[in-house]
Amino acid sequence: MLTILYFLVFIFSMALASLGIFLSLRLRNNYRLETFNFLLYFQVFIFTFGFYGIWGQVLIKTFLTPYLSDGLQTRFSNISLLMGLPFLVFAWLMLLLFSSSIAGRQKVRYFVPGFLIMNFSLLFLLGYFIAQQGSAGPESLIRNYYIIMNLSYVLLASYIIRLSVRSRILTRKQDIRIPALLLSLITAIQCVPLVFYTTESWIGLIFIFVFFSGNVFSLFS
Known part of the structure; x- marks a missing residue:
């Protein structure tokens, strides 16, 4: 039963990622604004992290667990996840650039290299x-890093959107509130399963589903 659920969630993940990138491409082609380039790049980076960093963990634990000790398997899994985090960093960068652009704010010099x-x-x-620690601590550290940093950057992006000045896209006050509110709300919902996750597979599946669906619908509502 669990294997079937994994398969179904993986299919949903692929479908949602394809939908998000397709919608971003349509917006970019229709409006031809730099704003939607940032949105497209965000979708590409966040879903790359989703498949490489998150689904990669599922594959490692599924196929390598019978051949590795618990400590070695956990260390290998943590290092693999760490290698996927650069995609997440670039996704956060694109999210902030998208938020700044959609709010009509001027670019800040040296922001990108500083970030x-x-x-x-x-x-x-x-x-x-992680390289200095044993097998138990790093997984929790990476999870807390994701929760804290993801919430921080999404809240910052929401705040930037609410400070819209001369946006060519957000023309009404209601237009500003909706994406800002949804970004914060959906990201908070995404992080809830991680707070309670230890080894339960069903909580991991909930997080994966909310991760992929949230990163599509929060930006296209």
Whole structure:
């Protein structure tokens, strides 16, 4: 039964990722604004992380568990997930650039290199800590890193959208509130399963489904 659920959620994940990228492409082609380039890149990076970083963990635990000890399997899984986090960093960057662009705000000089230097420095420290630790702590550390950083950047993106100035896309006050509210709400919902996750497969499936569906509908509502 669990195998069937994994298969169904994987099919849904592929369908939702395809839908998100397709909608982004349509918006970019129809409006020909830089704003929707950022949205498209966000979709590409976030779903790449979803398949590589999240579904990759499922595959590792499914196929390698019989051949590796618990400690080695956990360490291998954590390092593999860590290697997928750069896609998440670029997704956060594109989300902030999209939010700033859709709100009609001016670009901040050196924001992109500063953002990348800061976040990749954090990833380096995270990787160093994982390399020095045993098998139990790093998984919780990566999970908490995702929850804290993801919530922080999404709340920042929502705040930027609410500070819309001369947007060519958000023309009404209601237009501003809807995406800002949905971004925050759906991201909070995404993080709830991770708070309670330890080893329960069904909680992991809930998180995967909410991750893929949330990253489509929160930006297209």
